[in-house]
Amino acid sequence: MVIVKRALLSCSDKTGVEAFAKGLHELKVELIASSGTAALLRRQKIPVKAIEEFTGVGEQLDGRVKTLHPKIHAGILAKRDDPAHMTSVSPAELIDLVVVNLYPFHEVSQQTGVARDAALEQIDIGGVALLRAAAKNFPHVAAVSRPEQYAGILAALRTGRGTLPEDASAALARDAFELTSRYDQWIASFLGGNPDTGALSAGIQLSVHQRQALRYGENPHQQAGWYAPAGEPAAGLARLVQVQGKELSYNNVLDLDAAVRCLSDLDEPACVIIKHASPCGMATASTIAEAYQRAHACDAESAFGGIVGVNRPLDALAASLMTPTFLEVILAPKIDPPARAILLAKRSLRLIECPLEAARALEWRSIVGGWLIQEADAATLSSDQARVVTTRRPTDAEWRDLTLGWIAAKHVKSNAIVVAKGGATVGIGPGQPSRVRAVRLALQNAGSRARGAVLASDGFFPFPDNVDAAAEAGITAIIQPGGSVKDPEVIAAADRVGLAMVLTGLRHFRH
Numbered sequence: 001m002v003i004v005k006r007a008l009l010s011c012s013d014k015t016g017v018e019a020f021a022k023g024l025h026e027l028k029v030e031l032i033a034s035s036g037t038a039a040l041l042r043r044q045k046i047p048v049k050a051i052e053e054f055t056g057v058g059e060q061l062d063g064r065v066k067t068l069h070p071k072i073h074a075g076i077l078a079k080r081d082d083p084a085h086m087t088s089v090s091p092a093e094l095i096d097l098v099v100v101n102l103y104p105f106h107e108v109s110q111q112t113g114v115a116r117d118a119a120l121e122q123i124d125i126g127g128v129a130l131l132r133a134a135a136k137n138f139p140h141v142a143a144v145s146r147p148e149q150y151a152g153i154l155a156a157l158r159t160g161r162g163t164l165p166e167d168a169s170a171a172l173a174r175d176a177f178e179l180t181s182r183y184d185q186w187i188a189s190f191l192g193g194n195p196d197t198g199a200l201s202a203g204i205q206l207s208v209h210q211r212q213a214l215r216y217g218e219n220p221h222q223q224a225g226w227y228a229p230a231g232e233p234a235a236g237l238a239r240l241v242q243v244q245g246k247e248l249s250y251n252n253v254l255d256l257d258a259a260v261r262c263l264s265d266l267d268e269p270a271c272v273i274i275k276h277a278s279p280c281g282m283a284t285a286s287t288i289a290e291a292y293q294r295a296h297a298c299d300a301e302s303a304f305g306g307i308v309g310v311n312r313p314l315d316a317l318a319a320s321l322m323t324p325t326f327l328e329v330i331l332a333p334k335i336d337p338p339a340r341a342i343l344l345a346k347r348s349l350r351l352i353e354c355p356l357e358a359a360r361a362l363e364w365r366s367i368v369g370g371w372l373i374q375e376a377d378a379a380t381l382s383s384d385q386a387r388v389v390t391t392r393r394p395t396d397a398e399w400r401d402l403t404l405g406w407i408a409a410k411h412v413k414s415n416a417i418v419v420a421k422g423g424a425t426v427g428i429g430p431g432q433p434s435r436v437r438a439v440r441l442a443l444q445n446a447g448s449r450a451r452g453a454v455l456a457s458d459g460f461f462p463f464p465d466n467v468d469a470a471a472e473a474g475i476t477a478i479i480q481p482g483g484s485v486k487d488p489e490v491i492a493a494a495d496r497v498g499l500a501m502v503l504t505g506l507r508h509f510r511h
Contacts, residue, residue, distance in 0.1 A: 001160075001163050001164065001165060001166055002096060002097075002138075002139075002140060002141060002142050002163060002164040002165075002166070002168075002169045003080075003096060003162065003163050004024075004027070004029055004096045004097045004142065004157060004162055004163065004164065005028075005029060005030065005094070005096055005162070006029065006030045006031075006032065006075075006094060006095050006096055006097070007024055007029050007030070007031055007032070007095070007096065007097035007098070007099060008032045008033070008051075008072070008076075008095050008097070008098050008099065008130070009021060009031060009032070009033040009034070009037045009041075009048075009099040009100075010033065010034040010037060010051075010099070010100050010101075010126070010127060010130065011034075011036075011037045011099065011100065011101045012101045012102060012103050012104060012124070012127070013101040013104070013147060014036075014037070014040055014101075015147045016147040016150050016151075017037065017040065017041075017099070017147070017150075018040065018041065018044050018046070019150070020099070020147075020150040020153075020154065021033075021041050021044075021046050021048070022044070022046055023150075023154040023157075024097070024154075024157075025046055025047060027154075027157055027158065027162055028162070029097070029162070030049070031046070031047065031048040031049065032048070032049050032050075032051060032054050032095070033048050033049075033050065033051065034050075034051050035050060035051070035052075038050045038051075051069075051072070054071070054072070055069045055071050055072060057069060068125070068126050068129060071093060072095065072130075073129070073133050074088065074089050074093065075089060075093040075094050075095040076095045076098060076130070076133045076134050076137060076141055077133050077136065077137050078094060078137075078140070079137065079139075079140060080094070080140045081140075095134075095141065096140070096141055096142070097141070097142050097144065097153075098130050098131065098133070098134035098141060098142070098143050098144065099144040100127045100130050100131050100143075100144070100145060101127070101145070101146070101147070102124040102127045102128065102131075102145075102179070102180075102183055103122045103123065103124040103127065104122060105119065105122040105123055105124065105183065105186055105187060105190075106183075106186045108122045109122070109186065109190045119190060123187055124183070128180050128183065131143050131145055131176040131179070131180055132176070132177070132180055134173070134176065135172070135173035135174075135176040135177050136173075138166070138169045138170050138172070138173035139166055139169070141169070142164050142168070142169045142172050143169075143172050143173055143175075143176040144172060145172070145175055145176045145179045146175065146179070149172065149175070153168075153172075156168055175230065178207040178209070178230035179230070181207050182207055182229070182230070207229065207230040208227040208228060208229055208230055209227065209228060209230040210225050210226070210227055211226045211227060211228045211238055212225070212226050212248070213225050213226075214226055214247070214248060214249055214250050214253065215246070215247050215248070215249040215250075216249060216250065217250045218250055218251060222250075224249075224250040226248075226253055235357065236260070236357045237253065237256055237257060237260060237354060239354060239355055239357075240256070240331075240352050240353065240354035241352070241353045241354070242350060242351070242352055243335060243340065243351045243352070243353060244340070244343065244344065244347070244349065244350065244351040245329075245346075245347070245348055245349050245350030245351055246348050246350060248329075248350065251276075251277075252307070252328060252329055252350065254277045255274045255275075255276075255277055255306070255307045255328070255329065256307065256309075256329065256331055256352065256354075257277075258274045258277045258278065258279070258411065259272055259274045259307060259308075259309030259331050260309065260331070260354070260356055260357065261411055262274075262279055262282060262309065262407075262408075262411045263309050263310070263311040263356050264356050264357060264358045265358075265380070265407045265410070265411075266282075266284060266311060266407065268284040268285075269284060269285055269286065269287060269288050269291055269310075269311065269312045270282070270283065270284045270285075270291055270310065270311045270312075271283055271285075271288060271291035271292040271294075271295040271308065271309070271310045271311075272295060272308075272309050272310075272411075273295050273296060273298075273299075273302075273303045273306050273307070273308050273309075274306055274307045274308075274309065275302050275303070275305070275306040275307075277413075278411070278412050278413050278428075278430050278431070279408055279411055279412055279425070279428065280298065280299045280302040280303060280306060280428060281294075281295035281296055281297070281298030281299050281302075281303060281424075281425055281428075282295055282298070282404070282407075282408045282424070282425045283295040283298070283404075283423060283424035283425065284404060284423050284424075285423060285424075287317075287318075288310045288312050288313075288314065288315060288318045289315070289317040289318040289321055291310065292308065292310065292318050292321055292322060293321060294422075294423065294424035295308075295424060295425070296325065297424070297426075298424060298425045298426055298427070298428070298445075299427075299428065299445060300325075303325055303327075304325060304326055305326055305327070305328060306327060306328065307327060307328050307329035307330070307331065308322060308327055308329070308330050308331070309330075309331040309332070310330075310331070310332045311332075311333065311356055312332070312333065313332060313333060313334040313335070313336055314330065314332035314334070314335045314336060314339045315336050315338070315339055316336065316338035316339050316341075316342055318339065319335075319338075319339035319340075319342040319343050320342055322343075323342065323343065323345075323346065327349060328349075328350065329349070329350040329351075329352060330343070330349065330350070330351055330352065331352045331354060332352075332353060332354075333353065333354065333355055333356060334353055335351055335353055358376075358378060362374070362375065362376070363375070363376050377410065377508060377510075379506055379508075381403070381406055381504055381506060385504055385505055385506060386479075386502050386503075386504055387482075387502065387503045387504075387505070388500065388501070388502055389482070389487075389491050389501055389502070389503050390491060390494045390495050390499065390500050390501040391495050392495075392498060392499070392500045393500055394454075394477045394500040394502065395500075398454050398476060398477040398500060400423065401420040401421055401422070401423065401453070401454045401477075402420070402454050402456065402477055402479040402502060404420050404423060404424075404425070405418040405419070405420035405425065405454055405455065405456030405479060406418075406456045406479050406504070406508075408420065408425050408428070408456065409456040409457060409458040409508060410458065410508035410510070411510065412428055412430045412431075412458065412510065413430045413431035413510055413511070414431065414458055414459065414509045414510055414511055415429075415431070415432045415433070415434070415435045415437075415438040415457075415458065415459060416428075416429070416430055416431075416438065416457070416458040416459075416508075416510065417429040417435070417438040417439050417441070417442040417455065417456070417457055417458075418442060418455070418456045419442050419443065419445075419446040419449070419450055419453050419454070419455050419456075419475070420453060420454055420455075420456065421446075421449055421450075421452065421453035421454070426445075426446045426449040426450070426453055427442040427443060427444070427445035427446025427447070427449065427450060427453075428442055428445060429441035429442030429443075429445065435457065435459065435461065435462065435466060436463070436465050436466050436469060438457075439455070439457075439466050439469050439470060440469055442455070443469065443470070443473040443475075446473070450473040450474050450475060451473070451474030452474060452476055453474070453475055453476070454475065454476060454477040454478065454479070455470050455475045455477070455478045455479075456478075456479045456480070457478070457479070457480040457481075458481075458507060458508045458509055458510070459480070459481060459507050459509060460480055460481045460482055460483045460484040460487070460507070461480055461484060461486075461490045462484050462486060463486060463489075463490070464486070464489050464490050464492075464493035466490070467490055467493040467494050467497070467499065467501075468493060468497075470499070471494075471497035471499055475499065476499060476500065477499060477500040477501070477502070478494065478499055478500070478501045478502070479501075479502040479503075479504060480501070480502075480503065480504070481503065481504050481505060481506055481507040482503030482504070482505060483505070483507075487503075
């Protein structure tokens with residue numbers, strides 16, 4: 001059990017520190033603080049002793065040296081149940097609670113064009129030493145490393161009348177060590193090269209915690225859990241809130257990931273339907289209700305048992321249109337109360353609210369005996385990249401559909417072919433080992449809707465047979481990366497049948 005009588009506060013991030021310090025003072029905890037934190041608390045009339053008053057030594061080197069003092073670290077590291085330690089340190093020198101926010105090295109080092117010296121100044125030395133010392137001595141001292149922990153600690157101290165149970169201080173110690181480990185890795189990555197991807201060449205360490213247990217893995221006989229980076233604010237899907245339905249499964253989370261990736265590439269009101277981590281329908285429209293109808297029409301059969309994602313608040317009209325179809329999950333940035341009321345009858349349906357966020361800098365994939373790491377595919381098609389290579393240029397309407405088809409193909413498993421028309425996908429050919437087979441599958445799924453539609457391919461066309469199949473089905477324009485040795489033959493085939501063709505110089509394989 002940690003008996004808290006004296007706390008040391010040294011906070012770079014001052015969020016919530018005033019209320020926390022006030023709560024500690026009300027619990028009759030003596031407060032010691034570094035100069036900036038002490039000044040803030042004094043302005044709020046909260047009694048506090050500056051560190052230099054406690055140690056008898058002023059800050060040195062423009063604040064670089066302030067908490068690196070034997071009196072402070074002895075007060076933290078002393079074992080309260082060791083007589084030799086307690087002979088060396090008086091009760092008036094013991095520090096029972098250490099509250100530290102580290103300098104924002106990660107945030108500063110990621111700024112575009114940041115100078116090396118400016119980043120180096122944000123490497124925290126004393127704060128890391130304080131956290132590690134407190135965490136090492138967790139049976140007697142609590143290490144507080146994040147503002148999000150303040151409320152829970154105050155509540156526990158009030159319940160325990162100024163004490164924390166050892167399991168609580170052990171959990172705080174783990175969080176502190178996870179943070180300092182990650183902090184060191186950020187520094188190593190920065191010194192190794194690019195602050196975002198230097199880890200790819202310099203080595204990487206990953207510390208995670210279980211966000212939640214999952215019902216099971218890909219199959220019921222497999223156990224599974226959902227993990228997120230430890231010591232960092234929640235990001236991406238980790239910020240989701242489930243407002244209704246059964247607990248999430250492994251496959252649900254994979255499908256949610258696929259939906260968020262798709263939606264983050266679309267600016268207009270949009271809907272995507274995911275089945276087995278790949279889109280089976282995507283559309284944009286003036287309203288979410290219309291976007292859902294058009295996405296669902298792409299492949300109503302495959303939509304059964306899928307998940308629906310939208311990039312605007314889900315309203316009552318859209319919700320009512322979704323109810324006839326069996327769905328596993330509905331994802332939206334917000335679900336309006338009337339929509340929630342409509343969907344309440346489907347008690348097993350999982351309703352998820354989650355802010356949409358683009359893919360993060362690095363992606364991990366496990367392989368037998370190791371991991372693959374790559375940068376996320378954040379590339380987008382710019383107007384100066386797209387190159388019309390045929391005699392006929394796409395119309396404005398075709399350009400809009402080519403752009404949508406290209407975005408959809410980016411998120412479909414390779415080999416990926418997407419047929420789009422009128423702001424919606426109408427046929428998708430995913431995951432085929434042969435590209436012409438993927439073309440035929442997408443055209444077959446589109447049926448008569450292929451006439452007057454456009455076609456997008458995630459990789460180049462190795463032979464003109466892809467163009468012949470598309471033209472026979474009534475496709476009027478094609479977008480593809482180009483780069484095949486047979487590009488001249490493919491372009492000539494498009495000219496021969498009057499198709500417009502756009503080369504992107506960019507491919508979007510997704511294995």
